[in-house]
Amino acid sequence: MAGDQANRLTSGGLIDRSTALSFRFDGKAFLGFKGDTLASALVANGVKLVGRSFKYHRPRGILTAGSEEPNALVELRSGARREANTKATTAELYEGLEAASQNRWPSLNFDVMSVNQLFAPIFVAGFYYKTFMWPAKFWEAIYEPAIRRAAGLGRASGVSDPDHYDKAWAHCDVVIAGSGPAGLAAALAAGRSGARVILCEEDFVLGGRLLADGGTIDGLPAAEWIARAVAELTAMPDVRLMTRTTLFGVYDGGTYGAIERVNDHLPVPPEHQVRQRLWRIVAKRCVVAAGAIERPIVFAGNDTPGVMMASAMRSYISRYAATPARRIALFTNNEDGWRTAETAIAAGLQVAAVIDARPHVSPAHRSLASKGGFPVLHGAVSSVDGGKNGVRKISVSLTGGARAEVEADGLAVSGGWNPAVGLTSYHRGRPKWRDDIAAFVPDGAPPGMVAAGAANGAFGLGACLREGFEAGAAAARDAGRSGNIGSMPVADDEAFSISPLWHIAGKGKAFVDQQHDVTASDVELAQREGFQSVEHLKRYTTLGMATDQGKTSNVAGLAIMAAVTGKSIPETGTTIYRPPYVPVAIGAFAGHHRDENFHATRLTPSHHWAAEQGAVFVDTGLWKRAQWYPRAGEKDWLESVTREVKAVRNGVGFCDVSTLGKIDVHGADAGAFLDRVYINAFSSLAVGKARYGLMLREDGIVYDDGTTSRLAEDHYFLTTTTAKAGLVMQHLEFCRQVLFPELDVQLTSVSDQWAQFSIAGPKTRDLLKEIVDPAEDLSNEGFPFMGAREVKLRGDLKARLFRISFSGEMAFEISLPARYGEAMARNLMVAGKPFGVTPYGTEALGVMRIEKGHVAGPELNGTTTAGDLGLGKMMSTRKDFIGRVMAGREALTAPNRQVVVGIKPTDKGRHLRSGAHVIPKGETPGPDNDQGYVTSVCFSPVLDQWIGLGLVERGRERIGEIVLAHDPLRGEDYDVELCNPVFYDPDGGRQRG
Amino acid sequence: MRITCPFCGERELGEFTYLGDAKPQRPAADAGEDAVYDYVYLRDNIAGVMSEHWYHGGGCRAWLKVTRNTLTHEISAVEAAAGAGAAKVGA
Known part of the structure; x- marks a missing residue:
């Protein structure tokens, strides 16, 4: 072992000897060249031992020179960028690269866990299932942690990934996987015909096996032919050559997944650049020229460092001069x-x-x-x-x-070649066996896809060029491109002959799957124990289930199974192939959708003003809503909320309610349409009036509620709850387009077009008079309760005014184009100053609705009927509507249903909690005696105690009854009284005043 | 999967929302509880070609009737619901 590249040849190779790169492996310093992979640089430095195996901690070296590598997995980089299980064979060398071997302690050279080899006879297939069965509770506490320490691969960094990942779409006529002779020939034919082409190559250099194996094409040395082909393709404006990009999956409708390792070859991505980019490529045709993977032969000691695939050895010698x-x-x-x-x-x-x-x-x-x-x-x-x-x-x-x-x-070992049948088989395709090459080849492919060259079992250079060129030409033709494709590149075909050989019986461990330490005897054991189907074999032995997905092991494994069961290989068959072809980071699938960008954020029209006021915001779906507006000296949220409620009840306050869904309903049949979607009638609503409406699902359960106003004979303005805005729009469009196409009605979503504020409290009119034109009559006579009409504001702006109240106070909602929302909030503050105007948030809104007994989300919970909510009388008997028939079913009208009722603790100082269960006095708490639960609670400033709403069996008949609130989550039991849900102003005089 | 919306052209699956079988027809107001029960709850679980309702919520908000093979995801026909699109003036 040396740090001086002692195993580097003095000439040759596709490396840049003028750019030396220093790197560290397990802390030791080495040098390599630009153009190296980590694996080739280790080879050049004479490093043979690169890791310890998964189960037996056997010493392992480098087996391959590509993405099929099972052994040479390292932890690349350090700190937050540490990436486990990175293949040294595909990791590009860069200056300062740091890598560490995995699954060894204390060091790679001296690994105490290698004693596992002595116990090897017990670590056979199914070992965990057989050994750690009893007692069951030992599994989580003892067995699993111990096994996880001993077995396994690399360590995750354990901290947030500091890099960015991107997602992008691309559209083309022909997408090509692989840039070997078949892939380049396909790109030439398709590109010349005028097709829009994307070629994906997972390596950082184009050429595939030509880079290592050379050859003569059109009379030129391979390297020269590649250069000419790439130059021609680069000059075509509609051809995109993407290196460091693996086409990993095929999805319905000609959609392909590809992962581009944009900056994995640098220590840290340049500023404002992403680490990786996930591509979704929509292509009319796909040519799979992904080549073939050389397969090992299974014999004792076949995992010894220095045993290498024959083609990989050629790659290291020819391409890397190592x-x-x-x-x-x-x-x-x-x-x-x-x-x-x-x-x-x-x-x-x-x-x-x-x-x-x-x-x-x-x-x-x-x-x-x-x-x-x-x-x-x-x-x-x-x-x-x-x-x-x-x-x-x-x-x-x-x-x-x-x-x-x-x-x-x-x-060097060569057991033959397995065409890369992954992409062609991802739609549950089963490859077929070809005796002449002793390999599985694609048998059909997903629509629009075709395999060419070695991926199709054509191993000769001439055949690869021919199949690739023809596939590229056909793909372009199918995509409607008919340009002159020129002449086909020509090369001789090498002879290929093989006599299949999978396993040589002998003493000592012979590995089938080196990454998961599955041996030939494990396969034989699985057969003896009845796990003969390849799918059972896979799961019982874990063959092919490691990060390499058995690229070098699956075929050998099933061939050995075929031999011991006396079946042929095609009879034994393959397991199902599933994407992705190579591991893809979860971060790439997430892209920028993480942290605060996990979903879109919607801001209310008055958001920036509210933020200036110091509002505390709450996430409501995608929205950020002001929850309360703390003031200096207030010790907690309850103090702020209580102040806001009192200000509304005694003076005037306002709240941004723009998050409600808003839908314009236009057309001659608008009223008839609303009659069918609401349980109550709207065709009878007078122009200039608003009405509370309730919608059911077709199964009779309440769907949504809100007020709808009639602004003209053929124009209604409908509001939904914040949560259901999108779903109600979808539902109403379904009703309009599918169920009732005969009605002349159109729907327009205007949620984002209108800013809407609730202005509430006894001084509302005083404030509004400062806002609206003095000519507008806001008196009870001129603008009665549930009135709705357009008004002129001071200045020249028009707004809509609705006299509706959620708080129970004298209230209006004012609606104006969203771009004026922030100005309106500021205007209300200025105009309302003499009246002590107070902005209030969603908490105060919630307190006042509970005090008034209005139902909201916790009560409209997808299990309640109109009757349960106390709104049964709204159901019209004179018309059909969505949900009418099913709402009449026996169970939905049963007298013992849980219905909305008010709840307050008998001890006025007690904090009522939502979720507490209602148990009759004297009964033992438990499911048999459970009669409902508390749905909503608040501290009521008016009653100076905690109050709530609940769904309680026969609740309305039991007003005044004392029951037990049983809260096992918090370990609390206390008495509560069932009461009228309208705690405040039950006759509604204040809102009409 | 990609669906060719009659109004917007070929669009990606993420723009659409699936509802389900497009065969059941909402019974007339006087059809009785059993008919409505069938309409609301009973669905065929078809392995093969099926007519389905899809909503183009990420596009034109049209409800579509899509003929899809549930085994292969092959879409053989897409048509707009009877009431999709703007009302026909004078119709």
């Missing part, structure tokens, strides 16, 4: 694996031996072997000797039964 080993052995069952021997020889490395499971080797490879001076052994690797410092010796079972040993410090 040598994972000095003396390399190659174990392959297919033609493609031999490329690693070619690459190693070309780079001047020593090849110890090629172990080929096939009976025959091509003459070309024979001559390579003799030129390189290494033996070709026909047979299979039976075990690997080595440890945390890497591979030492490889044992080989030769065909025919003899054994051989090979000394090497690295073993």
Whole structure:
């Protein structure tokens, strides 16, 4: 191990040797180059041991060079930006990078938990289910914490993520996943035809396998062809090439998910830039050119650091000029694996031996072997000797039964290639088995999608270009683009032959899923215990359930299951594929919708004025409403609220009620329409009058309430509760458009267009006279209770005035265009000064409505009928309306229903609490004797005690009865009296005065 | 999923709200309790092509009748509710 890049080749590779980057791994300083991944820089520095395994704490190295990596997971960065389970194979190196290995203590080199290996016989599949069953209470207290300490991967930072994440939409004709030969050819064909193209490449460089494996295309070296293709594509205005972007999912209607790692390659995102961006791409067609993943062969010791996928070894040597080993052995069952021997020889490395499971080797490879001076052994690797410092010796079972040993410090393995069938299978597609390449390939795809190249099982370079080009051309054509696609890029096809080999039985642990420590014997055990279906196998052994989702392990696992059950691989089948293809941070899905931006915030027209007054705000749905206006010297909210109530009851106050939903109802049939949606009649309402209305759901339960005014013969102004504003609009549109299309009526939401203030108290008229034109008659005769009409204000502005009262006092509501709302609040303060005008908030509003026995949200709770609320008499018998028939059902009209009643403690000093249950005197509290509960409470300044409303069985017949308020949550029991819910001014004289 | 609103064009799922089966018809005022009970509570749980009510609340506020395959989410037809859109002058 050294910090001097001792394993860096002196030339070659797609790295920028002029830009050296320093980084730390487990505290130790190293150097790498721009263009490295963390993994390639570790390889260049001779670091073989990069982590400890999940369950057995076995030493692990780097297995792959891509996003399929199961082993080389690190904690990247530190502090709040610490990110667990980051793949070293995809993490781009940057200056100052800090990474730490995971799941080891006290250090990677000396990990005490590696004793777990000694107990390995008991850590088999289903171990947790079998062992920690009893006693049940031990699970949470003892077993789970202990297991979580011992097993697991990286640690979360535990603090809020300081970075920003973005979400964006994109629309195009053709989206392409992958920029290997198939992807670039697809982009060329589609782009030339004039299609709008988005190409997503998860790597930070375009080219895919060409970057490591090279080749000749159109007579050019691969690197030169890539450069030309990229230049051509870049010059096309409608082609967008997105690197560091993984297309991870496909959704209905041609919508695709992609995650762009915008600034993961920098220590900290530049100011005002996001860390990652989640894309939703809407595309008419999709070409999946995501390539294939080389698969391991399962043998004893196959997880020893230094055992690496053959293609990954080529990537490190060719692309990064970093040598994972000095003396390399190659174990392959297919033609493609031999490329690693070619690459190693070309780079001047020593090849110890090629172990080929096939009976025959091509003459070309024979001559390579003799030129390189290494033996070709026909047979299979039976075990690997080595440890945390890497591979030492490889044992080989030769065909025919003899054994051989090979000394090497690295073993490249190729078990064949699995096309990346994820995207094509996400709509419950099942890939089909192809014997000739011993792999699953897509069998159809979601609508609009097609696989091309290696992702479709076409492994030759020529075939990749051809399939990609044709798929790109067809996709563009289907999207209506018909430009000249030019000539197809051409290359030779390599021969591909494979003899399937999955598992070599032998002594020692042979890993199928390295990230979850699932061995071949775990798969066999699952079979013996009856978990034979692949879905059961997966869940019983946890095979393929780690962060890599089994990209290198699933097919081997099911092949071993097929072998032990005596079924074929296609009979055994695959598990269901589900997105995302790579892990996507929750932060990216949230985007900017976090903290105060989690949802939109709505401000009332007078908000800024209220904030100046020092109002305390409360969240009401999306709204911020003034809850009360504290004044200097007031010791708590109750003192402020009590003052506000008294000011209204004795003088005048005002409150911004603009949050109510407001709907203009226009049309010749507006009255008839309202008759059908309200339980009471509105067609009979006189122009210039307001009326309280109640709506039911079709099942007979109360939906919403509010006042509606008739401003003209064919124009009503309807209000809803704040909470239900949007839903009532939706409901009324349903009634209008679907249920009663024959009515001539139109609805317009005007909630945001009107500022509305309630002005209440005996001095309301005095104040209003300062606001409205002196010519307007506000007397009881000129503007009676429940009057509603337009008035002229002093100056030239017009407003609507409604003589309605929620507080029970003489009151008006004034409504004017929202842009005048703030000015109106200021004006009321100035004009009202002589009368001691007091702004009041939602708390005082609530106190006064409870004192008046008005029902609100806690009583309109989705279980109550009009009768329960004491409003049964409003139900018209002369018309049909929504909910009429169902409201008449026996249970909804039963005499023993819980109905609204007033409640006050017999001890005047007692604090009544909402939620307390009502129990008859002398009965034992419990569900059998529960007769209802307290719904709303307040301290009533008028009565100088706590009062409330409740829903109580037969409550209206029991006025005067003393019952028990039972509050088990707070451990309180006290006597309360059931009373008239209208505590204040029961005959309503004040509001009519 | 994307729905092609007859008024607004193709729009993303997030703009719409699902209600449910569009088959049941609200009974006449004198149809009786059983008919209304059926209308309010009884629904077919269709695995296949279904006619559904969707509300374009994030757009034109039209109620739509969408023909959708509940197994594949394929949408084969979208039509506006009878009373959607502006009243026809003189109609």
